[in-house]
Amino acid sequence: MAIPIKIFDVTSKYERNVLDQYNRYQEYVESDTARMRRLHELNRLNPPEVVEFDNPWWKFWRRTERIELEPTPLTDSQFQALLASRKKMQKLQFACEGATEADAPLLAFLRDFGYRNMLTEWNEHHFFMFRPVVRWNGATVELSHLIIGPSHLYIVEWLEGDRSIYHISKEKTWIHQPLKGENTRVVNPLIALTRTEEIVRLFLPSYDGVLQKVTVAPNGYFDHVPTSSTTQFISRSDYDQWLKQVNGRAPIVKAQQIRDVATLLDQTAQMPFRQFIDQ
Structure with a gap:
């Protein structure tokens, strides 16, 4: 699972x-995993099962008996989940300093198609920024998603239609043709990708890796794909193979990758988590 390091303009550790x-995150996860594994081996992750039954009428001082049974142990798959x-x-x-487990139901981005894909399908040697907000030309600007790997920096826009067809054009909107139902229009993702690339190149003028713009439709298809383009169009037919290549390029976390992440973070806006969740 990739590591989120910035969500919008929320203050990040x-x-x-x-x-x-x-390093603190890695140590925290390792110690928590070891603790949970010990509890799993001792069968202490499930609460004990309680059985109640009524005593005979003459035991009026204790009409109900309660017996605690050994809890049902988690299976290996349940434990891994x-x-x-x-x-x-x-x-x-x-990524969101101050967030608690109780806040999770209130955070819509946790259910966002792009967030789920970046978190679960890219390996842990990638860091990602979910629509980071940066300071640029005296204003704050929301960018496309950024995924920073050891040798590649991906600028990504996600399209989530299931078996939809996206008709590529130079207009401000594209035609979205769903499998069922009427056609709709979606904002041309190339506009955000181009703006984001321009800003990232200003922040990282000496970046020596591959800066790649990508429009991804893991469950859909593209029509009228340009023969020459600086943007990759990844559809349902080539998503799995492409993702395999992406993760294969990231066997380790590199020092320069960390420095690039730090440089990008220095440009982002900061908002306390409680202020973000209350707005």
């Missing part, structure tokens, strides 16, 4: 010191 907080759920929350708490 990584803004203090990326490398230090990344529990660890994965805890890890998602731990990642969120580092």
Whole structure:
């Protein structure tokens, strides 16, 4: 699972010191996993089962008996699912300083198509910024998603239609043709990608990796794909193979990758989590 380091303009722990907080995150997850594994081995992750039954009428001083039975142990798959759920929350708490588990139902971006894909399908050697807000030309600007790997920096726009067809054009909107129902229009994602690329190149003028703009429709298709374009169009037919290549390019986290992340974070706006959740 990739590591979120910035959500919109919410204050992130990584803004203090990326490398230090990344190491703290790793240690926190390792110690929590070891603790949960011990509890799992001792069968202490499920509450005990309580059975109640009525005593005979003459035991009027205790009409009901309660017996606690040994809890049902978690299966290996249930235990792994529990660890994965805890890890998602731990990642969120580092990306959004001050967030608690009780806040999760209030955070719509946790259910966002792009957030779920970046979090679960990209390996942990990628860091990602979910629509980061940066300071640029005296104003704040919301960018496309940024995914920073060891050798590639991806600027990504996600299209979530299931078996939809997206008709590419130079207009401000594209035709979205769903499998069922009437056609609609969606904002041309190339506009945000181009603006984001321009800003990122200003922030990282000496970036020596590959800066790649990508429009991704994991469950859909593209029509009228330009023969020459600086943007990749990844559809349902090539998404799995492309993702395999993406993760294969990221076997480790590199020092320059950390420095690039720190540079980008220095340009982002900061809003306390409680202020963000109350607005």
